[in-house]
Amino acid sequence: MTVTTFKPETAEQAAEAVRWALSEGEPLDVAGTGSKRELGRPMQTAYTLDLSGLNGVVAYEPEELVLTARAGTPMAVILPMLAEKRQQLAFEPQDPGPLFGRPAGQGTLGGVLACGLAGPRRISAGSARDHALGMEGVNGRGEVYKAGGKVVKNVTGYDVPKLMAGSFGTLTALTEVTVKVLPAPEDTRTLLLAGRDDAAAVEALTRAMQSPHEVSGAAHLPADVAARSGVRGVSGIGGAVTLVRLEGFGPSVAARVAALKEELGADAVLDREESLAVWREIRDVTFFGPLPNPPPLRRGGDESPSPASAGEGRGGGTGEHLLWKLSVPPADGARIAGAIRDRLDAALYFDWAGGLLWVATPSPDSAPAIRGLLNGSGHATLVRAPDDLRASVEVFQPLPEPLMALTRRVKDGFDPRGILSPGRMYAGV
């Protein structure tokens, strides 16, 4: 299918494109650089609204803890700018590019918010939604509107910026976003426990989270996953590895490492460099590698497909094409993981102190097995799968009918004609 891409450079141009699409009844695939295009249900649109031309930081005031940028501003611009002032996006946004066989660092700030991506620090700092303060965007009526504010504390009107986080462009084409930024930790260390089984590991992570030591990362890599780490201090253990991250001011980290090492009976401490490296692997799920035939970076874009650095991810054999992300009550993590292993040929690991399971499986009919285990508490997202499967299996956790009905009405309130990425999350939404 030939795809025409609109690439507006102003919010008003974006609105004009949406009004045209409305008048023609043509839905738009709302995208940034398209680095996360395979997240969600496959789209069948003839037109793409490419927001990557809305590029540039509008205001960054470190002392106000606020950054405003146009939605298409690359993360590769924003993250170094924050790092220079020793600040960060505390929700530790995942970079899923490599998962889909793309180079790292291709995403935009708007895309990170729209996909609601957060990393290991989710457990202490919150998710993307917790850092979304304000926005401007184009609704499905072709109107430019704004919501929220540009200060860190605001309850004026409904918190629409939160609603945008994780809405995958189905409610509004974001043109500008304001996010909360926070100091980056001065130092980082990771406690390592070797050879624990899933249950013992989650129990140790629970104890770490129940301590006053302000844990900012709590993961467990079973032996087969730990072996794939590029961090020698992890893969070299030769067995399962349980990791607890402590960040903050130097003297504080030193004191907490000492205390928690004792309390948990930890076997080793990873230094700053190894810590940064292993938590990046955990965040970006590099253990479960890319698909063998990576799709091009842009569909209908002006750049030639970049040769994906596909080989970077270790292990991603052809037997592990499907990738599931499960959010569950943390204390249930080990039990659910065990049940998954009983039912499926799967490799998996734990983040969020047991509350997040990344599951790789070759089984194309894994959806009922995985979702059947959740029992109404938690949700499972099919993060990576071939197009045909993502078209036939619900990618996002199916919602109970009353909630689905409300979801449709919310969509209708922003995009009554289904112009903005219809069907990306749920059929008809």
Added chain:
Amino acid sequence: MRMPEPDAGVIARRREIVSALRAIVPGEGVIVDESELRAYECDGLTAYRQLPMVVVLPSTTEQVSQVLRTCKEMGVKVVPRGAGTSLSGGALPLADGVLLGMGKFNRILDLDFANRCAVVQPGVTNLGISNAVAHEGFYYAPDPSSQIACTIGGNIAENSGGVHCLKYGLTTNNVLGLEMVLMDGTILRLGGRHLDAGGYDLMGVITGSEGLLGVVTEVTVRILKKPATARAVLIGFPTSEQGGDCVAAIIAAGIIPGGMEMMDKPAIHAAEDFVHAGYPLDVEALLIVELDGPPAEVDHLIERVEAIAHSKGCCYSRVSTSEEERLAFWAGRKAAFPAVGRISPDYYCMDGTIPRKALPLVLQRMNEMSEKHGLRVANVFHAGDGNLHPLILYDANKPGELEKAEEFGNDILRLCVEVGGVLTGEHGVGVEKRDLMTDQFAPVDLEQQQRLKCAFDPDGLLNPGKVFPTLHRCAELGRLHVHKGELRFPDIPRF
């Protein structure tokens, strides 16, 4: 302030409405007697009072569902209410409306330390949650100053903050799950004991929606281990500008204190006269900076904060050396409102947020306004996040003075918006700031918000007259005229 015109037709059917409610909630759960209704005539914004048509106090989710469905069928408006501590009139009753009190939902349902959460009914007080988990060393982080009385359900409605929210977040950052009832009686569950509810972040929208979208019947909150230790520093400055600079420098140094409060001279004096906290009286601005966490961290940061304070020209600095002393530092700040109440017959508390860098300008303009309106003002300020609480002093018994205080307040909030801030940081819009919404938002912005409301409550029966200055029918808001082929192919870059 005008509320929606009461519907005489609804009031005429009062008897019928009451008997329908009695069929759902038996006995004393339906209140019609005027002297008893009087207890519900206002919330914390006492300048506005209105007797509700009837009060209903359900005790189960099923009853809430039936009450709402019945009211929807009968075309009757509903105002939800927690403990009634709102400072913005969020729970102000309607003459032709049912007041839905959630006070009977006062049970703690489950304490789940393994998953670090508590499941409670919405009528449990904010402090009640912290007290219930204290034996395991846990607490619930958001701590609005009304925490003894205010309920978690009300906190959800208002997205309440508190002095610790710079570091630990507002209510919205500490809620994991909700059970709620829509106006048509539909019962929904959002989130749970896991992180991130699936689908759209409706929990994020409900939190802070001021009772306009649904009635919360169960709440799951995140609980945290108490910090190992906490110490506070009192820092005085010869000018409020230096105080503001010090706050900015602390944050620029990468320090996010557990609490960072600022008071101006009138507030310092009122508080000191009232509780004798030991505040210096010869400073223009006083900061309380609290550091919490492991002792090694707190000791380290206290030193750094003191060094920053001296570099910014502080003229007074004192570090708490005991828990009693730390609490004494806070006693003055926490008593600031009643302290101001002692020096003036009445006071009116405002709640705007500004970019902190605008503080000197805002304080100067506020002084000018104070002279113009002939009313004094005292300032307490959540300095870390730029949330101002100017207290306007007035005497309601003097004719016209309440109106003058309100006009002064409106001027302050417009100023907050003018310098890049917002109308309300934590108290909510309610009826109080409703008519100022057009100063912060364009009509297109407000219409989009109201279309979101339509998804939850298409008849506009839940808490009407709050937040939005103009009520529109959902049918009117939803209208969209599109003529195929009328627009030319847009003239923007394409490929």
